Amino acid sequence: MKKTVQIPLGSQHISLLEPIRFKFECENEKIIGVDADVGFVHRGVELACTRKFEFKQVGYVVARVCGLCAITHSLSYTLAVEKLLGYEANDRIKYLRMLMVELDRIHSHMLCLAHTAENAGFEALFMQIMAQREPVMDIQEAISGNRVQFDYISIGGVNRDLTPDLSALIHKNLAALSEKVDALMMLFDTNWSLSLKYKGIGVLSLENAYTYNALGPLARAAGLASDVRSESSDLPYEAVGYTMVLESSGDIHARNFVRLREIVNSIAMCRNIVDNLPVGEIQEKVKGKPKGEAVVRVEAPRGELFYLVRGSGQNILERVRIKTPTFSGIPAMMEVFKGSQYADAPAILASFDPCMSCTAK
């Protein structure tokens, strides 16, 4: 007699909005085997980047790989092309770029926290966090002129400058958010019903994090000190007060706390940037055509984003390789599911913050 039951999760499921399918091999309630299918929304972005669009336009194409981390995609691509063109941006441009990336991280982490709360059955908290996330998006809209597709970064600089009005708005909204994040940390730590769904559930051990090359908040929650912000010198993160956030228990609770503490760190960095913005041009002329090969790593909200760009001195690039965080995180995610209860699967999945449109690109 067959002893295991196969239960699918997705590709359409009430607990997750993204098109991903997991096939769980269950022994009663316990998951013993996982199979994942992630390619439901493949759009061929890499092909379009090397056939249809010229290198100056590709930055706007790759921004459409993902809605939440649009800015990190266009940033990594732009950095890669600037390396090929032999151009290094001045400090003001670098700081403005970092400001947008950190604001993006704040609102993306808040979205993930909201979903984790929702999948633990706490609908009210979901609404609350989503409402508190709105002021951050307002800042981004005011800076870049659009709510989701910022199109803020272009080759040779950024498209808009920071005015004193905007700085005041950033300070105002971040101050309000900062109080709310403190309250959220308290809630996530002490709420009894949340701890039932979070503490000790979905554990990724440090050993497995190394073996399966976990990345982003998933790795840092397990105690693996891996953060591109400290491993790359493309952006001056140390100068604005970046500290690595590490937890050790590797469960959902730890992942939530990595995100919450990173929000606090990002808020501090944003304030630093706004207060100490260097003077300089925001847009510089870059001439030439990309030739050679460049790799760029940028820490997106979900982990490390990797771009490999190769050009041959033409307007059309030869290869644009996009490696997104969720894509390489899937083996580690599948490992976490093994051994946990089926009922916890939605909460565990939400705590990974998977981004399927990034993965399938």
Add this chain to the structure above:
Amino acid sequence: MFKSMLEAFLNLFKPLHTGGYPAKEIVLPDGYRGLIEYDGEACIYCDKCEKVCPPGAILFYQQENGEKKYRYNPWLCIYCGECVRACPKPQEALWQSETKQQPALKEEGVNEQWFVWEAACQNSREAYTTAKKAAKTGTNEK
């Protein structure tokens, strides 16, 4: 426990986070990236905007007498503003407004008409260059 119950009770009297959208207009921030606007009189027809546009939302139709006709697809546009930055006469010939584009209706046939227009622009160019070449060889022979 009591604290959270108190909180829940107090929440009843807090203002709504979600605005009354259909009744109240959405307030767009200053500097909202909206539609691209154009003034044909100031335009020098250098075609730079057409070349840089990532989705190809600006097209020029080549008329036989050498003049060009501008056409812009507001639904295809991604409002990135590359065209304005590329324009040699920004704010005069081409500028970005703060108007938000309304969604298209099916009756307007947005895609179908644009595809027709795209093909027409392509053809007009090819016809113009071949005509020009023919004229050139014609004058040479004389």
Add this chain to the structure above:
Amino acid sequence: MTKIETTLSSLLADIGTFYDKKIWHFLTVNGIDLGEGKIELQWIFSKYGAKDEIIIYYLISEYETAIPSIIGLIPSAIMGEREIVDMFGLTVSGVEKGLYLDEDSIPHPLRSQS
């Protein structure tokens, strides 16, 4: 960024002796079409805690040649290998098709069409 050339026969031995999971972070497998039926394959690693230290093992192969799989050494390579199998129509031992593409999709879209 350091590039080290390797060969199909020595790939597993090279990566096996080089890779220590506590020091090196495996990024991904990448393929670059070089035209005329040739492809450059890259295995990309970065070092934990070091600034900008990226090592790329690469080799130039042909589309017909079967590529050895490194899943035995690095389990998380499965995603990258499944992707190159789909995108370039390569054969990687023990890796099945169908991560992104379906039966009726265009086969190996990233291969040069000429």
